[in-house]
Amino acid sequence: MIITLDGPAGAGKSSTARALARRLGWFYMDTGAMYRAATLVALERQVPLDDSAALAALAESLSIVFRDDRVFVGDRDVSGEIRTERITAATRRVADAAPVRDVMKRMQRRLAEGLDVVTEGRDQGSVVFPQAELKVFLTASAEERALRRHREEAARGVATSLEAILDAQNRRDEGDRVREVGAMRAADDAVVVDTGGLTPDEVVERLAQLVEERRA
Ligand code: C5P
Numbered sequence: 766m767i768i769t770l771d772g773p774a775g776a777g778k779s780s781t782a783r784a785l786a787r788r789l790g791w792f793y794m795d796t797g798a799m800y801r802a803a804t805l806v807a808l809e810r811q812v813p814l815d816d817s818a819a820l821a822a823l824a825e826s827l828s829i830v831f832r833d834d835r836v837f838v839g840d841r842d843v844s845g846e847i848r849t850e851r852i853t854a855a856t857r858r859v860a861d862a863a864p865v866r867d868v869m870k871r872m873q874r875r876l877a878e879g880l881d882v883v884t885e886g887r888d889q890g891s892v893v894f895p896q897a898e899l900k901v902f903l904t905a906s907a908e909e910r911a912l913r914r915h916r917e918e919a920a921r922g923v924a925t926s927l928e929a930i931l932d933a934q935n936r937r938d939e940g941d942r943v944r945e946v947g948a949m950r951a952a953d954d955a956v957v958v959d960t961g962g963l964t965p966d967e968v969v970e971r972l973a974q975l976v977e978e979r980r981a
Pocket of ligand 1: 774796797798801856857860861870885886887888889941948
């Protein structure tokens with residue numbers, strides 16, 4: 766069975782998807798991490814970010830593997846390095862390239878083959894797994910998402926203003942929505958879950974209920 770979890774940054778997709786996959790004992794596929802990993806290698810090899818054919822060829826050549834909640838390119842654990850601001854910014858450009866998306870789509874389908882999967886991203890229900898048994902679009906208001914991020918950063922000792930976070934988030938959301946290929950959107954048959962006012966545990970509980978309903 767395939768469960769897709771799409772939605773904007775900050776809606777709690779990653780933590781929800783990871784927790785749900787763990788609870789079900791299923792494979793968790795973090796497709797944002799795949800785009801990030803390809804971007805990390807592209808920057809290292811100095812592939813121009815406006816050369817979509819070269820980026821796609823590079824992505825195609827990579828062996829991206831998920832193991833023990835970590836992401837590897839070949840044998841190299843890149844889980845930490847792909848989370849820097851520099852990679853986040855550059856990943857946007859790589860993810861906008863249609864030929865790269867095509868490669869990623871095929872890679873994601875291959876990774877999921879024959880498995881029970883919780884997959885998370887922007888286009889998983891709408892493009893990559895149109896046949897998924899359960900599609901969820903996780904969302905929350907822009908203010909709520911920015912507030913969460915603000916709290917997370919404060920907890921990590923990073924001082925940023927809520928306004929700056931909201932600004933950056935709005936720009937990111939807009940970029941995801943207007944992308945020509947693979948734009949973020951809820952699939953027509955997706956269940957929209959607003960995580961505003963819910964604790965992370967409550968969100969996972971709600972999704973687990975939806976899974977049970979679909980399996981019944
Ligand atoms: O979710 P995360 O922040 O890790 O995603 C990293 C980047 O990859 C974002 O720019 C997002 O738009 C892009 N992405 C995408 N399609 C996906 C998953 C992520 O374009 N399925």
